[in-house]
Amino acid sequence: MPARRPAHPVSAAQAVGGPRPDVLVVGGGLIGLLIARELIHAGARVEVVDDLRAGAASPNAAGMIAPIAESSADIAFAKMALVSRDLWTELAPALEQESETSIDYDRAGAILPVLDETGRKVLAGIREQAEDLGEPTAELDRAELLRLVPDLRPGIETALALPGEHRVDNRLAAEAAAAALRRQGVILHRATIDSVVEEPGGVSVTGAGFAAAADAVVVCGGAWTPEIHGLPTLPIRPVKGQMIGFDRVDWPFSGAIRTPSFYAVRRAGGRLLIGASVEHTGFDLSLSDEVGNGLASGAAELLPALRDRRPVEHWAGLRPGTPDGWPLVGALTDRLYIATGHFRNGILLAPLTARMITPMVLGQAPDSTAPVPAAMQPGRFHQPAR
Numbered sequence: 085m086p087a088r089r090p091a092h093p094v095s096a097a098q099a100v101g102g103p104r105p106d107v108l109v110v111g112g113g114l115i116g117l118l119i120a121r122e123l124i125h126a127g128a129r130v131e132v133v134d135d136l137r138a139g140a141a142s143p144n145a146a147g148m149i150a151p152i153a154e155s156s157a158d159i160a161f162a163k164m165a166l167v168s169r170d171l172w173t174e175l176a177p178a179l180e181q182e183s184e185t186s187i188d189y190d191r192a193g194a195i196l197p198v199l200d201e202t203g204r205k206v207l208a209g210i211r212e213q214a215e216d217l218g219e220p221t222a223e224l225d226r227a228e229l230l231r232l233v234p235d236l237r238p239g240i241e242t243a244l245a246l247p248g249e250h251r252v253d254n255r256l257a258a259e260a261a262a263a264a265l266r267r268q269g270v271i272l273h274r275a276t277i278d279s280v281v282e283e284p285g286g287v288s289v290t291g292a293g294f295a296a297a298a299d300a301v302v303v304c305g306g307a308w309t310p311e312i313h314g315l316p317t318l319p320i321r322p323v324k325g326q327m328i329g330f331d332r333v334d335w336p337f338s339g340a341i342r343t344p345s346f347y348a349v350r351r352a353g354g355r356l357l358i359g360a361s362v363e364h365t366g367f368d369l370s371l372s373d374e375v376g377n378g379l380a381s382g383a384a385e386l387l388p389a390l391r392d393r394r395p396v397e398h399w400a401g402l403r404p405g406t407p408d409g410w411p412l413v414g415a416l417t418d419r420l421y422i423a424t425g426h427f428r429n430g431i432l433l434a435p436l437t438a439r440m441i442t443p444m445v446l447g448q449a450p451d452s453t454a455p456v457p458a459a460m461q462p463g464r465f466h467q468p469a470r
């Protein structure tokens with residue numbers, strides 16, 4: 085079936101100097117890149133502009149695809165997260181094929197050790213919700229735990245296993261998405277966008293040394309989105325997360341271990357990532373020894389073998405947070421769209437976000453598997469311009 089063209093016709097005046105794209109995506113984090121990919125697959129001409137900001141969330145995340153563990157407080161969020169998790173199972177091999185690189189996608193699940201009586205009750209609630217949603221769960225005894233994670237401290241007798249939690253190397257996934265786009269001829273510009281202006285027939289986008297126009301623009305600027313002039317006031321705030329990484333971890337278990345105070349996520353090649361702080365300190369990206377040491381000692385309490393090791397990496401990234409914890413996905417005006425504010429779950433939700441917004445931008449009927457919930461409508465925070 086031939087792909088449909090965008091609803092917005094290309095204006096001849098703007099096409100001087102080469103055909104302008106149907107859609108310009110501003111921001112090339114994982115959200116922007118996967119939206120560009122989905123738009124391309126739907127037949128649109130797409131370009132991406134990104135300024136490779138230090139602290140961007142996508143390369144600095146933990147890469148957990150954790151629909152159950154991240155959604156215990158909100159069943160609607162959990163249902164949506166499960167749809168996106170399922171999309172990852174198709175997306176991961178497709179990205180690897182399109183880019184001819186591995187993205188270290190792993191489906192080993194997550195282990196949530198029972199640390200005390202309070203924890204036991206919390207985990208019972210998570211288990212109940214998972215089972216209500218039709219997700220598999222299991223209780224692991226100490227022997228099974230030690231087979232998977234030989235370093236576990238004495239006294240941990242049981243854990244909840246969530247086999248439906250996945251993980252991906254988010255750095256590799258973003259690089260693979262960019263490589264896949266380039267292979268399809270998509271131009272990835274490097275520039276900082278200062279403003280977007282909707283005009284009759286299109287949207288113009290300008291920044292230092294950069295000017296372009298497109299029929300439609302999707303803004304995916306993560307925590308920096310509100311800095312772009314021409315957008316309505318949006319309450320997106322940076323929420324800093326510091327993480328550390330250890331080398332030479334060789335447990336059989338290749339998934340994530342989660343406790344209330346930290347998570348430990350495996351990577352291929354023996355790397356183990358420990359995260360993450362949650363800091364409301366604006367755009368500051370400085371690394372604090374106090375936070376790094378706190379993550380290391382917290383992890384070593386559960387995994388004593390880490391006590392004698394020094395982290396080989398310490399970094400920070402900025403999550404795009406919103407007041408209600410839900411992303412903003414949808415139209416701001418006729419031709420201007422936004423997809424950001426995914427806070428702690430942008431890696432998990434990236435494929436579904438791309439699926440949600442693509443038909444909207446192209447003027448197509450919504451994908452019935454990916455309706456945009458009211459909780460994500462950008463209009464909940466502003467009155468659309470008249």
Ligand SMILES: Cc1cc2nc3c(=O)[nH]c(=O)nc-3n(C[C@H](O)[C@H](O)[C@H](O)COP(=O)(O)OP(=O)(O)OC[C@H]3O[C@@H](n4cnc5c(N)ncnc54)[C@H](O)[C@@H]3O)c2cc1C
Nearest residue numbers: 111113137141142145146148277306325401429430431432
């Ligand atoms: C420490 C940490 C751990 C995390 N762990 C997880 C996890 O385990 N699972 C999960 O699902 N999520 C996790 N997240 C959250 C996830 O990383 C984010 O929700 C997601 O990456 C947001 O993607 P994005 O593309 O919207 O933003 P970003 O990745 O921040 O990308 C925004 C891009 O826009 C560009 N940009 C911004 N402004 C402009 C401009 N004016 N002009 C041009 N370009 C611009 C930036 O350079 C950047 O590349 C974590 C985040 C952090 C920080």
